[in-house]
Amino acid sequence: MDFFLEPFSHEFMLRALFAGVVVGGLCALIGVFVVQRGLSFVGDGLAHAAFGGIALGLLANVTVENATWVALPFTLVVALAIAWVLRRGGMSGDVATGVFFSLSLALGVLFLGLRPDDAPPVNVESVLFGSILAISASDLYVIAGVAAAVGLILALIWSRLAYATFDPELAALSGVPVAALDYLLLGLTAVVIVVAVKSVGIALVSSFVIIPAASARMLGRSLASIAAIALGLGTCGAALGLLLSYHLNVASGATIILTLGAVFALSLALRRR
Numbered sequence: 470m471d472f473f474l475e476p477f478s479h480e481f482m483l484r485a486l487f488a489g490v491v492v493g494g495l496c497a498l499i500g501v502f503v504v505q506r507g508l509s510f511v512g513d514g515l516a517h518a519a520f521g522g523i524a525l526g527l528l529a530n531v532t533v534e535n536a537t538w539v540a541l542p543f544t545l546v547v548a549l550a551i552a553w554v555l556r557r558g559g560m561s562g563d564v565a566t567g568v569f570f571s572l573s574l575a576l577g578v579l580f581l582g583l584r585p586d587d588a589p590p591v592n593v594e595s596v597l598f599g600s601i602l603a604i605s606a607s608d609l610y611v612i613a614g615v616a617a618a619v620g621l622i623l624a625l626i627w628s629r630l631a632y633a634t635f636d637p638e639l640a641a642l643s644g645v646p647v648a649a650l651d652y653l654l655l656g657l658t659a660v661v662i663v664v665a666v667k668s669v670g671i672a673l674v675s676s677f678v679i680i681p682a683a684s685a686r687m688l689g690r691s692l693a694s695i696a697a698i699a700l701g702l703g704t705c706g707a708a709l710g711l712l713l714s715y716h717l718n719v720a721s722g723a724t725i726i727l728t729l730g731a732v733f734a735l736s737l738a739l740r741r742r
Contacts, residue, residue: 472712472716473712476711476712476715476716481602481603481604482602482711482715484604484605484606484608484609485601485602485604485711485721486708486711487609487612488601488604488608488609488612488667488668489601489668489707489708489710489711489721489725490704490707490708491612491613491616492612492616492661492664492665492668492669492677492707493677493681493703493704493706493707493708493725494616494700494703494704494707495615495616495619495620495661495664495665495703496661496662496665496674496677496678496681496703497677497678497681497682497685497699497700497702497703497704498620498623498696498699498700498703499619499623499654499657499658499661499678500512500677500678500679500680500681500682500683500699500703501682501685501686501692501695501696501699502630502634502654503654503658503678503679503682504679504682504683504686505634505635505682505686505692506634506654508566508655509675509679509683510563510566510567510570511548511551511566511655511658512658512662512674512675512676512678512679513566513570513675514547514551514566514567514569514570514573515544515547515548515551515655515658515659515662515675516662516666516671516672516674516675517570517573517574517577517671518543518544518547518548518569518570518573518659519540519543519544519662519663519666519671519674520540520573520574520577520596520671521540521543521547521572521573521574521576521577521580522536522539522540522541522542522543522544522663523536523537523539523540523577523596523666524576524577524578524579524580524581525539525540525543525576525577525580526538526539526540527580527581527584527588527591528580528581528583528584530588532589533591533592533595533596534605537663537664537666537667540663540666541659541660541663544659544660544662544663545656545659545660547569547573547659548655548656548658548659549652549655549656550569551565551566551569551655552651552652552654552655552656553652554568554569555651556648556651595670596666596670596671597670597671597672598669598670598672598673598720598722598723599666599667599668599669599670599673599674599721599722600667600670600722601667601668601669601711601721601722601725602721604667604668608667611664612664615660615661615664619657619660619661622653622657623657626650626653629645629646629650630650630654631692632645633645633647633650633651634692635692658678661678662674662675662678665677665678668722669722669725669726670722673722673723673726676726676729676730677703677725677726677729680702680706680726680729680730680732680733681699681700681702681703681706681729681732682695682699683733684698684699684702684729684732684733684736685697685698685699685702685736687736687737687739687740688736688739688740702729702732703729706725706728706729706732707725709728710724710725710726710727710728710729711724711725713728
């Protein structure tokens with residue numbers, strides 16, 4: 470039992486556990502709809518949009534810790550722009566996302582290059598790969614608040630969003646506001662990704678959204694079962710990865726994603742049987 474309990478005798482590990490479990494479950498739930506709609510690449514696109522927003526905050530002399538508040542509206546605007554292009558431009562999700570992926574990354578590099586020479590140094594590694602062990606108490610309040618708000622919204626729109634996901638044309642004929650739901654889904658995805666960036670970083674956050682949902686899709690037979698499985702995989706994978714990273718003394722974010730990757734491989738093996 471010491472293997473499981475001893476790491477969480479430290480306060481920073483308890484904060485990391487709470488953040489990882491909540492963010493993992495939240496990303497998994499959003500990922501169910503993202504994967505089902507064939508928008509898996511959108512996670513990468515919005516993560517790099519968050520990088521552009523963080524760089525903009527740093528250019529405006531905002532600290533790295535508070536740059537998330539600049540990244541949030543920036544990423545939300547990019548998400549809504551992707552949704553608009555998808556509906557108006559007649560492009561596939563990968564093409565629309567790829568355009569904004571490139572633009573956001575280029576803007577981020579430009580903003581960082583425009584910072585004055587005497588600006589405080591930035592730990593780029595923590596931005597790219599996260600620092601879940603450095604999660605503060607104030608970060609936990611933000612994560613909890615976002616999780617509660619997103620969870621409530623998903624509960625209210627679940628049936629209509631499911632209908633629009635599986636048969637958007639019939640849903641539109643039935644009076645379901647498919648366009649509004651598209652914008653809302655990508656907006657929620659943007660918010661969740663920005664919150665998750667602090668845990669696993671820009672480079673890995675899309676895996677938090679995609680891998681549990683993709684694994685669950687191979688195991689579940691209905692949207693409800695897929696969502697339940699994805700939620701379980703996201704939360705348990707985050708907790709187990711955090712535990713392993715502590716005992717192996719390796720990067721926590723990367724270990725969590727590798728743990729989810731192992732679950733995906735197991736799910737694939739079980740499906741083939």
